[in-house]
Amino acid sequence: MTGISKERMPTALEQEKSISAEDHEKVKGLAALVVSPRSFIFKNPDDHGIKDWHELSIPSDDGTPLEAWYMPAKGGESDKLIIFNHALPMCRAGFPGHFGAPWSNLDDSEIDFVLQYKHLTDAGYNVLTYDFRNHGQSGSANGGVSGIGQWEWRDCVGVKKYVDAHPRLGKMKVALFSQCLGGVSQYAAITKHPELFENVLCMASPLVPNMTAIFEAFGELQGIAQYQELIDLELMKLGGFPAADMSGAIWAPAVTMPVLMWQVLDDAWTKNPSDAERTFNALSSEEKELIWIEGTTRRFRDGYNWFGRNPEKVLAFFEEHFARARTPEPAE
Helix, strand or coil: CCCCCCCHHHHHHHHHHHCCHHHHHHHHHHHHHHHCCCCCCCCCHHHHCCCCCEEEEEECCCCCEEEEEEECCCCCCCCEEEEEECCCCCECCEEEHHHCCCHHHCCCCEEEHHHHHHHHHHCCCEEEEECCCCCCCCCCCHHHCCCCCCCCHHHHHHHHHHHHHCCCHHHCEEEEEECCHHHHHHHHHHHHCHHHHCCEEEEECCCCCEHHHHHHHHHHHHCCHHHHHHHHHHHHHCCCCCHHHCEHHHHHHHCCCCEEEEEECCCCCCCCHHHHHHHHHHCCCCCEEEEEECCCCCHHHHHHCHHHHCCHHHHHHHHHHHHHCCCCCCCC
């Protein structure tokens, strides 16, 4: 059962009565991260010369329609598939911070995921990517509120079931690229349906958060760090979950596949490297590596774009694990 603990609820109610109107607006603004403006599809695979791609609509496990792109490997479809999951509040195209408000209110950077698909397709991988519920062009659900994995795991499950049932995709070797919201959701999906992901070779899993750290960091920046219980209450009023329930570390113990993770060491969104280490250490994977991005505080500009600018390490990781695997036998 989720919710504010019995100990924290009276504190939240006391804070609600005593907080100034100005600070209460700041608290509500932080809670509204879970209903952030949708990123829009501001580019598509044509913009980086990806050929023969096409659009799909895939049902989530609860029926929510998920809009998707399938991009075959350069030179023709291969037997290697990577399922790519985006971050909050992005979409399969990336993040349009360079278009100005309201997106630049979070960060004024462009995040280009299509370039990252280009790296993967050029290296011989087919890529399937999609918008999570309440993001991009996918359907709305749960009142438009992000559960940071608490609902979105159903999207990961629906996409994997689609892949497994597909006459061609179901015969391919599969890996995951699951970041931020996509990472938390993927960990939850693996926890709830481990049998679906037994054949996954490995996972690149950057910038997976625990939302408590994000709300604490932004609360400190805005001078309202003492109101964490009230932030939880406002999250629940929106129809969402307390910060502690929106956490990659909750679900990480179910992950046993090889994982490559990267995080921004001095991330302004979390302030504390130990938060990333907590999630990384909770992974049950025998093979796992954490890369620190140093010399920046910019999670959006330098964290989410890191693979786009530095593809070598990630491509080597995928190459190693795909090379170990044999193509799965066709289903009877």
